[in-house]
Amino acid sequence: DLHLHSITYQIKELANQLNKLQPDLILITGDAIDKSLNMGLLKQFLQLIDNKIKKVAVLGNWEYQAEINFVELEDIYTASNCDLLINQTKQYSFKNKTISITGLDDFYRGNPDFDSAIKEYKKSDYHVVLSHCPQYADNIAEQITNDINVDFILSGHTHGGQINLFGFVPVLPKGSGRYLKGWYNNTPKLYVSKGVGTGVLPLRFRSRAEIAIFNMAS
Numbered sequence: 001d002l003h004l005h006s007i008t009y010q011i012k013e014l015a016n017q018l019n020k021l022q023p024d025l026i027l028i029t030g031d032a033i034d035k036s037l038n039m040g041l042l043k044q045f046l047q048l049i050d051n052k053i054k055k056v057a058v059l060g061n062w063e064y065q066a067e068i069n070f071v072e073l074e075d076i077y078t079a080s081n082c083d084l085l086i087n088q089t090k091q092y093s094f095k096n097k098t099i100s101i102t103g104l105d106d107f108y109r110g111n112p113d114f115d116s117a118i119k120e121y122k123k124s125d126y127h128v129v130l131s132h133c134p135q136y137a138d139n140i141a142e143q144i145t146n147d148i149n150v151d152f153i154l155s156g157h158t159h160g161g162q163i164n165l166f167g168f169v170p171v172l173p174k175g176s177g178r179y180l181k182g183w184y185n186n187t188p189k190l191y192v193s194k195g196v197g198t199g200v201l202p203l204r205f206r207s208r209a210e211i212a213i214f215n216m217a218s
Contacts, residue, residue, distance in 0.1 A: 001031040001060065001156045003197025004041045007048075014196060014211065015048035021213070024094040026053055028082070029156035029193065030060025030106060030132035036068050039076060046080035054092060055082035056101050060132040060157065061175065064109035085130070087113045089120040099216070100124040102150075107133035108157075108175035114143045121148060126216050129153045129188075135177030137190045150188040151216075155179070160194030160208075 004011070018026065026049070033042050049055075057077055063070070074084045083090055085103025092099050100121055104112040112131065121127070127150050131137060134155035144150060160181035161169035169180065184190040196209040 001029065001159060001193075001195030001197045002033070002042075002045070003031055003062070003195075004033050004038055004045055005035075005197075007041060007044050010196075011045060012048060015045065017211070018053070019050045022050070023053060023213070025092065025099070025101075026055040026082075027101070027128070027130060027154060028055065028057035029130055029154055029195075030058050031062045031156065031195070031197070032057065032060070033066065033068070034062035035066050039068070039072060042073075043076045043079075046076065046082065049080070051081050053081065055080065056090070056103060056130065057082055057084050058103040058130045058132055059084075059086060059106045059110055061106050061108040061110075061173070064106060085117075086110075087117040089117055089122075091122045091124055097126065097216070098122075098124040099126040099128065102127070102129045104129065104131045104136065106175075107131065107136035107139075108173075112136055112139075114140050118148055126151050131155050133157045133175030133177075134179035134190060134192045135175050137179070137184075137186060138177065141187060144188065152189040152191055153186075154191050154193065154212075156193045156195045158192055158194070159198065160192075160210075 077084045086105050089102040102117050137153045158176045179192050193212045194210045
């Protein structure tokens, strides 16, 4: 979750770190912006990242709540080598490996449809599912068939609690379910990223921002 409100030093440093890492793929799990006026900020941020790096994004609840123009949003993503997936699956090749990414619509405000999304699935070395709200992971687990392998589900939304009072989290957004942050050994596994942005309250306490790096076995 980026929740871009301005292009700060920290945001520029985030882009610099991504350019140094040169990952094969950057995954954006929704809530990139929470105001339609900030579309230009998203464009500026993406332009800071090496355009050769492939990116994939999904929608979060705030893209709906802010009434973002999804056509304009997709155009911004496309110009930055980023695919916006809404109940879709795409396969990508890196070196001698293939990875399929299934991107789902937002659980809270949208209409996620895992069954529809995996109709485009092709057998791949790896398969990652992007679902902004981690609660939908429970639905996915009930819909997976033996011929669809999922290595893990990647979610955001919770900000790791954002305000963590020494183990007590006063509020979690609707759609979090029983999940807060980090790995959950479900079937399939689930990782809930704390993200880098903040929601309505512009601060974090004992819930440090993060970019999660995944190294798939070669």
